[in-house]
Amino acid sequence: xxxxxxxxxxxxxxxxxxxxxxxxxxxxxxxxxxxxxxxxxxxxxxxxxxxxxxxxxxxxxxxxxxxxxxxxxxxxxxxxxxxxxxxxxxxxxxxxxxxxxxxxxxxxxxxxxxxxxxxxxxxxxxxxxxxxxxxxxxxxxxxxxxxxxxxxxxxxxxxxxxxx
Amino acid sequence: xxxxxxxxxxxxxxxxxxxxxxxxxxxxxxxxxxxxxxxxxxxxxxxxxxxxxxxxxxxxxxxxxxxxxxxxxxxxxxxxxxxxxxxxxxxxxxxxxxxxxxxxxxxxxxxxxxxxxxxxxxxxxxxxxxxxxxxxxxxxxxxxxxxxxxxxxxxxxxxxxxxx
Numbered sequence: 001x002x003x004x005x006x007x008x009x010x011x012x013x014x015x016x017x018x019x020x021x022x023x024x025x026x027x028x029x030x031x032x033x034x035x036x037x038x039x040x041x042x043x044x045x046x047x048x049x050x051x052x053x054x055x056x057x058x059x060x061x062x063x064x065x066x067x068x069x070x071x072x073x074x075x076x077x078x079x080x081x082x083x084x085x086x087x088x089x090x091x092x093x094x095x096x097x098x099x100x101x102x103x104x105x106x107x108x109x110x111x112x113x114x115x116x117x118x119x120x121x122x123x124x125x126x127x128x129x130x131x132x133x134x135x136x137x138x139x140x141x142x143x144x145x146x147x148x149x150x151x152x153x154x155x156x157x158x159x160x161x162x163x164x
Numbered sequence: 165x166x167x168x169x170x171x172x173x174x175x176x177x178x179x180x181x182x183x184x185x186x187x188x189x190x191x192x193x194x195x196x197x198x199x200x201x202x203x204x205x206x207x208x209x210x211x212x213x214x215x216x217x218x219x220x221x222x223x224x225x226x227x228x229x230x231x232x233x234x235x236x237x238x239x240x241x242x243x244x245x246x247x248x249x250x251x252x253x254x255x256x257x258x259x260x261x262x263x264x265x266x267x268x269x270x271x272x273x274x275x276x277x278x279x280x281x282x283x284x285x286x287x288x289x290x291x292x293x294x295x296x297x298x299x300x301x302x303x304x305x306x307x308x309x310x311x312x313x314x315x316x317x318x319x320x321x322x323x324x325x326x327x328x
């Protein structure tokens with residue numbers, strides 16, 4: 001394994017750990033439980049589920065690995081807060097989106113060659129990237145892994161035995 | 165910047181972002197506010213503050229960069245849950261520990277040469293490391309960065325305007 005491969009593997013390992021924890025969490029819930037707030041007056045599990053799907057789906061575009069699958073989620077789950085009154089998909093639709101996004105990402109990640117991970121992502125300019133080569137595609141995965149952890153910490157509060 | 169340096173920089177950037185967000189959060193609170201629970205019946209801010217200090221302090225030992233500064237925190241903030249009744253330091257003592265741990269870690273991280281980050285950490289065996297070279301010192305930072313994000317997501321729930 002060369003160095004680039006090793007870095008990619010380290011980053012992917014951390015990503016997979018977070019996604020598998022969230023996957024286990026979401027799969028443990030009944031549709032009814034998605035209505036629960038993580039704390040009184042805070043976001044529902046449903047909102048955070050849609051939010052994570054939308055943000056993770058956007059990774060495809062940011063790393064230039066394909067088009068968004070569900071850009072229609074952004075308004076209700078990123079731009080607007082929870083309980084905005086906007087129409088949303090059902091829990092079972094979101095569950096299917098979650099599966100599909102994870103599958104697409106796994107496939108896309110597998111196609112990207114180690115050296116390509118160190119190329120610039122689509123949101124940084126060529127000029128900035130020349131000065132800041134750490135703003136590459138792999139750094140997007142590192143940041144989004146932390147974003148998943150951040151909300152996982154919140155979601156877990158809805159469990160009786162929690163780690164919060 | 166060679167590839168090892170670049171990857172170390174990416175990992176350090178992610179670490180620093182999380183620590184600076186937590187630092188800003190903890191510094192915004194009065195001593196009284198540390199008693200608040202992140203959600204009804206859940207951990208207090210005080211407990212999570214001690215918990216993050218203890219876990220982050222332990223990084224020094226795991227990466228072989230020095231001895232623990234505050235091993236006495238582990239019982240009350242890692243092994244036992246919140247409200248265990250064990251004696252704890254005061255908020256201002258914890259604030260001072262938080263500063264000291266962050267300073268020590270910054271200094272230790274700066275001393276570690278890029279290639280050293282890819283050596284095995286102290287908790288993995290030489291045999292396992294030979295098969296799994298991604299279980300190196302830098303992977304400890306990646307994992308602990310996610311641990312900080314996880315609890316940051318919870319802490320932020322105590323703010324009126326939150327991101328949870």
